[in-house]
Amino acid sequence: QKEEWAKLKDEPTATADGEQVELVANIGTPEDITGVLANGGEGVGLYRTEFLYMGKSELPTEEEQYDAYKAVLEQVGDKPVVVRTLDVGGDKELSYLDLPKELNPFLGFRAIRFCLENESVFRTQLRALLRASVHGNLKIMFPMIATLEEFRQAKAVLLDEKENLTGEGVDVSDDIEVGIMVEIPSTAVIAKQFAKEVDFFSIGTNDLIQYTMAADRMNERVSYLYQPYHPAILNLVNNVIEAAHGEDKWVGMCGEMAGDPIAIPILLSLGLDEFSMSATSILPARTQIHKLSKEKLSSYKDKLLSMGTAEEVVEFVREKTE
Ligand code: PEP
Numbered sequence: 001q002k003e004e005w006a007k008l009k010d011e012p013t014a015t016a017d018g019e020q021v022e023l024v025a026n027i028g029t030p031e032d033i034t035g036v037l038a039n040g041g042e043g044v045g046l047y048r049t050e051f052l053y054m055g056k057s058e059l060p061t062e063e064e065q066y067d068a069y070k071a072v073l074e075q076v077g078d079k080p081v082v083v084r085t086l087d088v089g090g091d092k093e094l095s096y097l098d099l100p101k102e103l104n105p106f107l108g109f110r111a112i113r114f115c116l117e118n119e120s121v122f123r124t125q126l127r128a129l130l131r132a133s134v135h136g137n138l139k140i141m142f143p144m145i146a147t148l149e150e151f152r153q154a155k156a157v158l159l160d161e162k163e164n165l166t167g168e169g170v171d172v173s174d175d176i177e178v179g180i181m182v183e184i185p186s187t188a189v190i191a192k193q194f195a196k197e198v199d200f201f202s203i204g205t206n207d208l209i210q211y212t213m214a215a216d217r218m219n220e221r222v223s224y225l226y227q228p229y230h231p232a233i234l235n236l237v238n239n240v241i242e243a244a245h246g247e248d249k250w251v252g253m254c255g256e257m258a259g260d261p262i263a264i265p266i267l268l269s270l271g272l273d274e275f276s277m278s279a280t281s282i283l284p285a286r287t288q289i290h291k292l293s294k295e296k297l298s299s300y301k302d303k304l305l306s307m308g309t310a311e312e313v314v315e316f317v318r319e320k321t322e
């Protein structure tokens, strides 16, 4: 099996009938890039920058961040690197910020909510990213976007820092795509409105599933409700993909679901463009995709979306892909 995977390391990712998709990796640190390239990753679909902020006693400086972003971009060359801005809160705590304890941290003051209120922290990160942008193919992504206003505000801060840097004579790339994570149901529902303003979407199913099913992703008592193949999730994913394609924008997925062998045929059927997963899942996923027919899968789309339970979905996919 390993040999079968290895043969595809430098091959593009395409279905048996020649439809190309992109297989990229989720990373947490610049050191992860070695594994991404060794496993045939076509870029980075999610760089979780919070690791720069965790396990320390103070915020990382602009220089520290610049060095990390530059290291990632340089190693990946002209392939895309999607960097997500700081996603603290929820299960990711930063002791030195001294944020008050909350009753429902996953529904609380986290990610973009924190960044928009602590603008100096946000601006430091954006400056580091903008300065690093000349070293590769950078895309910037905002996490936990629930409203259009949040996206507009975050983008305005980004453009303001870009102008500041240019004014200081610093080189900044002119073609940085700016997108959002779709991990809150409100955003998935009005994806059409978002699609007019963002450059891309990346669906964060780890959170999207917990918020849609109202089932804490860390709570084992309710893990039976944490259902990636639930038709509600598939319909939200489909809504995001249709909205994006209607505006000629691309859609990725960076939650665990993107690397799941049961989910992959479903996501191909719905038309997902980019799959971001742990590096070790890339070659197995490419091998699986090479054997699937996009045309055949697409013909199952309406049926999948109209099913009533996750169980029916799984049974159907198993039967059709055997
Ligand atoms: C997600 O929510 O699906 C995601 C990729 O982000 P994280 O797991 O870091 O919350």
Ligand code: MG
Residues within 6 Å of the ligand: 183, 204, 206, 207
């Ligand atoms: Mg998330």
